[in-house]
Amino acid sequence: MRTISRMYDNYADAVSVVKELEAADLAPSREISLIANESARGRDTVEPEDRDRGTHAGAGAGVGATVGGVVGILTGLGLLAIPGVGPLVAAGWLATTLAGAGVGAVAGGLVGALTKAGVSHEEAQVYEEGVRRGSTLVAVRVDEAEAHRVEQIMDQTQTRDWRTRRDEYTASGWDPSRG
Numbered sequence: 001m002r003t004i005s006r007m008y009d010n011y012a013d014a015v016s017v018v019k020e021l022e023a024a025d026l027a028p029s030r031e032i033s034l035i036a037n038e039s040a041r042g043r044d045t046v047e048p049e050d051r052d053r054g055t056h057a058g059a060g061a062g063v064g065a066t067v068g069g070v071v072g073i074l075t076g077l078g079l080l081a082i083p084g085v086g087p088l089v090a091a092g093w094l095a096t097t098l099a100g101a102g103v104g105a106v107a108g109g110l111v112g113a114l115t116k117a118g119v120s121h122e123e124a125q126v127y128e129e130g131v132r133r134g135s136t137l138v139a140v141r142v143d144e145a146e147a148h149r150v151e152q153i154m155d156q157t158q159t160r161d162w163r164t165r166r167d168e169y170t171a172s173g174w175d176p177s178r179g
Helices: 011-024 048-053 093-100 110-116 121-132 144-155 162-171
Strands: 002-008 032-037 055-057 065-067 078-082 086-091 136-142
Touching (some): 002 011, 002 121, 002 162, 011 032, 011 144, 110 121, 136 144
Antiparallel strands (some): 055 065
16 A cells, blocks of 8 residues: 655645545545644635535534535544644544544654655655645555556645655745754
8 A cells, every 4th residue: 555645735625636536436535634734724715515514623622613525534524633733634544543543642743644654754744844834735545556546636736746845844944853
């Protein structure tokens, strides 16, 4: 199984990608994950009819946000808190990994979960920083035979290579060695 990850600057774009992946039926919904900062850019632009059918993320956690409208992973959206990243809305295998390990038990939080799934440590650090800054991460675990098609779907919506993001973050003062 291979993990393919992309980060989107707009939450609504990431939701659209998840919907397309689910519709293409290249991987079971449980193998698709979406992770976003609680205040991710574009989270407030999810269509109102989708919100009405969605589930309450972090009910009782003071969030009260609703999203969804998709039969797959987005209906399982929940709230997690990761030290250094903050409150996240999350669904899919990454959310299950983080929640099941009690978040703090996963070495490095999101970085640890991604590296355990085969993402390089350097790439995982960039994704964690991106989520912290308001971007949305979509990660899919897929059989190698379907990897190319999954990448095509994920790349139809504008995203930047993680190396480009690393360079941008570093230029703005980010130092991944500081945590």
